[in-house]
Amino acid sequence: MRRAISYCSSSIGSSNHFDSSSTATAASSSSQRDHNTDLSLGLSISTSPLYARKQRSPIKPLLRLELAEQDECNSATFYVKVYMEGIPIGRKVDLLDRRSYCDLIKTLEHMFNTNLIWAEAEVNGDHFEEYHVLTYEDKEGDWMMVGDVPWHTPQLKLFYLCMYCRMFLSVVRRLKISRSSAEL
């Protein structure tokens, strides 16, 4: 059976070698993006047009339903761009494919090989320098810590929209992983 969702803490021994001088570059390149719209709960999104990607999780109901009509697609994705401070090349994460903040955090910690501070993280004070803070940009342009907003609602809303839309709805959002000392 599945393991229970454990509280998100991972212990990664090695420290992270990231160049702090690249911070400014990462921040300024992100501010040039158009992200003046946002989720009703605060995750910022860009107004880039919709493009198609397919979800992975087989449990999404839309996958199960028979597709009798042309051009009708069953899946939905909710890709977010994630950048780590100091690294200009980002990664993408499908929020709809994650089941909770814990799941998202674990995925990102694995992807970026770091420990993450977010709203519900337990931080080991002795190894503070090994942590990165997970933040997102809201519509006011403020960088907020991830985790205060209920997880279900953005996912649920997207799920609702996709239920009716039958289309690959891929909206790119932005999360940023930044050095803990710079943010706190």
Next chain:
Amino acid sequence: MVVTDESLELVAKSFTNLQVLVLFSCEGFSTDGLAAIAASCKNLRELDLRDSEVDDLSGHWLNHFPDTYTSLVSLNISCLGSDDVSFSALERLVGRCPNLRRLLLNREVPLDKIANLLSRAPQLIEFGTGTYAAELRSDVYSNLAEAFCNCKELKSLSGFWDAVPAYLPVIYSVCSRLTSLNLSYAPIQNPDLTKLVSQCPSLQRMLVLDYIEDSGLEVLASSCKDLQELRVFPSDPFGEEPNVSLTEKGLVAVSSGCPKLQSVLYFCRQMSNAALVTIAQNCPNFTRFRLCLLDPKIADYRTLQPLDVGFGAIVEHCKDLRRLSLSGLLTDCVFEYIGMHAKKLEMLSVAFAGESDLALHHVLSGCESLRKLEIMNCPFGDKALLANAAKLETMRSLWMSSCSVSLGACKMLGQKMPRLNIEVMDEKGPPDSRAESDPVDKLYIYRSVAGPRFDMPPFVWTMDEDFASELS
């Protein structure tokens, strides 16, 4: 559906005379699998990867079509990623297939390559561009315009990812013949968008973002008298404030101006019962009506009443309605109307609606043709399901998520209906760890003569007779 490269290789080896392969919303395979198909299936006419997710290993799979292969009629690779297509191989393939009628490119094909492709395939009927954005260059522009002009049989256009207005006029020569136009990936706004639409009097099918606004829809209504299908998608579904002026008025205008309108998918932020009644009266021939209000529980913005009466008018007037999606503030009443009138309805989608099990009961007992029902976040479940268990066997499937269906009811259904697969999906843990009265997260019920399946992910459990007895 999960399809592996091994499966594709097996298909390729076993069915060398294969003519049509459609992989609709599949995943788990790579371009290696496609290469196997290309190499073996000498009579392949149609390869359609519609919305599949393909692992890109090599853009050279197209090279595996032998030089003697000339049978291609339809190719849809619009879902492929950046490394998945070798452009020169594609050009050669297109050039040697004189019967190619349908070509849907992927996003990565740049705009300046399209003219060459089109000039090799002027017989195309349906074409999907790649990215439709580039710096304006007069040579690219004129090549494109000429290429499109030479496609005398082109009737359907799509793609247009990231489209910029500068290159829109190159398709003007085609517009008068277009019957289908999909601009749902194009962030084009008015007046460019409206101008384009006004040049397409033969349109039967229009897919567009809400940048078209009410004003553009009015132009559509007056220009496109043959319109049968309209889909308007939200450009900014999560914004708190509307970013465009698209309301119920646009849809009313189209319903009034386009007598052949049959199929609608419309995303907007406000609706009124009066508008829905007008739309229903204008379009008694609707076969598909899907309205998605971005705030799922919003009331009639003029009267603050639920939208029951409006949707009731739709089902009452549109006697041939096969597919319906509801949204907005809705009580049990709308379900009573649906059960009473929607006798040809085959598929119903509902979210955040209704008040009690009566709602579900009306639908299950009244909708004689119902095949598929999908419900999310509605406050009903047990009683209606158990009372209408036999109905579920006449349907293709039922999906319910975040409703009030208890584990106990699911188990009872599993025991009572051996020819149904009652699948419970729950992230929180196995059902035996929870109380009978706990609501299940997601429920999927479908009929099967093959019994329960065994290839489910770990958070899916089948409630069958064995399951129920194991736990007691």
